Amino acid sequence: MNALQRVTRQMARVSVRTMPRMNQPPRRLLGSVSALDSVLYRSMFGTDEARKIFSDEAYIKSCVDVETALARAQAKCNVIPQTAAEAITSTADASKLNYDRLANETEIVGYPILPLIRQLTDQCGEAGKYLHWGATTQDIMDTASMLQMKAGLDLVETKLRSAIKALTILAEEYRDAPMAGRTHLQHALPVTFGYKCASWLSGLQRHLERIQQLRPRCLLVQYGGAAGTLASLGNGNEGIQVRKQLAEDLGLHDPSMTWHVARDGVAEIINTLALIGGSLGKVALDLIIMSSNEVGEVMEPFVPHRGASSQKRNPISSELVLAASKLLRANAGLGLDSMVADFERASGPWHLEWVAVPESFVLAVGALHQAEFVFSGMTVDRERLLHNLNSTDGLIVAEAVMMGLAPHLGRQNSHDATTT
Numbered sequence: 001m002n003a004l005q006r007v008t009r010q011m012a013r014v015s016v017r018t019m020p021r022m023n024q025p026p027r028r029l030l031g032s033v034s035a036l037d038s039v040l041y042r043s044m045f046g047t048d049e050a051r052k053i054f055s056d057e058a059y060i061k062s063c064v065d066v067e068t069a070l071a072r073a074q075a076k077c078n079v080i081p082q083t084a085a086e087a088i089t090s091t092a093d094a095s096k097l098n099y100d101r102l103a104n105e106t107e108i109v110g111y112p113i114l115p116l117i118r119q120l121t122d123q124c125g126e127a128g129k130y131l132h133w134g135a136t137t138q139d140i141m142d143t144a145s146m147l148q149m150k151a152g153l154d155l156v157e158t159k160l161r162s163a164i165k166a167l168t169i170l171a172e173e174y175r176d177a178p179m180a181g182r183t184h185l186q187h188a189l190p191v192t193f194g195y196k197c198a199s200w201l202s203g204l205q206r207h208l209e210r211i212q213q214l215r216p217r218c219l220l221v222q223y224g225g226a227a228g229t230l231a232s233l234g235n236g237n238e239g240i241q242v243r244k245q246l247a248e249d250l251g252l253h254d255p256s257m258t259w260h261v262a263r264d265g266v267a268e269i270i271n272t273l274a275l276i277g278g279s280l281g282k283v284a285l286d287l288i289i290m291s292s293n294e295v296g297e298v299m300e301p302f303v304p305h306r307g308a309s310s311q312k313r314n315p316i317s318s319e320l321v322l323a324a325s326k327l328l329r330a331n332a333g334l335g336l337d338s339m340v341a342d343f344e345r346a347s348g349p350w351h352l353e354w355v356a357v358p359e360s361f362v363l364a365v366g367a368l369h370q371a372e373f374v375f376s377g378m379t380v381d382r383e384r385l386l387h388n389l390n391s392t393d394g395l396i397v398a399e400a401v402m403m404g405l406a407p408h409l410g411r412q413n414s415h416d417a418t419t420t
Contacts, residue, residue, distance in 0.1 A: 036362055044320050046366035053151045054358035061094040062144035063116055066250065067131055068092050073245035077238055080130040087127035092120050113137040134225055134232035134239065138260055138345065142222035145357060146252055149269055150219050152361040157211050159368035160276065164204050166375035171197035179297065179385035180396060187396045190389060193380055203279035210272050218265035221247035224258030227344045261341040270335030270356055273364040274328040280367050281325025284318040287374065291315045296384050301377030317370040324367040331356040
């Protein structure tokens with residue numbers, strides 16, 4: 001162990017945050033080009049639970065799962081021998097792959113499936129000749145990605161429900177805590193902090209509905225062959241039956257037809273994550289402003305050593321949520337760009353998803369994790385809320401005076417009479 005590693009290990013023993021952290025596996029100290037994977041920043045922008053779902057190992061395992069499920073589906077439809085499907089299922093093993101060889105050959109081919117099939121064929125012996133029967137690379141990669149997104153959406157939903165629960169408690173606790181409602185950063189009308197929380201909450205609840213609604217529409221199996229026509233399996237009827245069986249085996253949904261270049265489902269998932277990020281970003285921006293010294297209405301949970309100035313309580317989690325929100329919206333654009341694909345198999349736009357999908361899931365889970373931390377331990381200063389409400393000496397209720405005068409003076413005249 002070198003000196004840098006010793007120092008790093010010693011520093012790891014000192015917690016500088018009180019928010020819950022997952023056990024993290026050993027990782028490189030140097031060489032990361034992304035904050036999502038950086039040893040310094042990774043726990044701030046995501047969780048290891050999300051990264052595990054979208055890791056290389058998980059992706060390749062999903063590819064192997066798709067290949068074995070395809071063999072089983074084809075055996076049920078009498079496309080390949082049952083004995084071959086059983087042998088493939090029992091011997092194809094992602095844990096026995098040579099990942100260095102897989103990476104080197106993927107760089108040459110441009111996709112990991114052909115190099116993967118070569119190794120799996122060696123594992124499966126005689127039955128290996130029935131691997132990948134009638135399929136194309138994108139069939140396997142898309143379906144494997146769908147398995148990851150299925151697991152990712154389950155995790156997002158779990159985190160979203162936790163954030164909703166924490167925010168619901170805040171809304172109920174402060175339903176009668178009066179404060180200034182602000183429009184254009186000016187005092188407009190009195191509201192309560194519970195009302196503000198309920199407004200934040202309503203968006204998150206709609207996102208929960210969106211996740212539940214998009215699953216049958218977007219989590220689709222992919223199986224179409226080279227041009228999506230299932231031409232490799234006779235007249236196509238066999239292919240349709242195989243696709244149906246494959247979807248059932250993997251717990252995905254059977255599409256009406258191949259979606260090699262109909263990428264709306266993936267784009268919808270990415271954009272739903274961006275919508276979640278947008279709602280969280282709005283909350284984060286409100287909290288950042290409300291926690292400033294001049295306003296001083298809320299504070300994030302206390303965490304030691306968050307600033308060089310000891311009197312400060314920096315809104316770090318809100319800042320991270322705000323940054324994640326912006327990154328999610330940027331990735332939403334990549335998802336939409338990937339929809340504009342040429343002919344029956346795209347020549348490049350598909351690759352955008354390889355970046356946008358895993359990043360978006362990690363960012364969304366990370367933002368929800370930070371938001372739940374804030375909601376669960378936020379300090380709300382009721383006295384400061386009331387002080388700020390009264391700071392304009394009653395002018396904040398000018399609308400009520402205006403509406404009281406309106407029946408006598410007319411709406412416009414009463415407005416002019418109460419204008420400061």
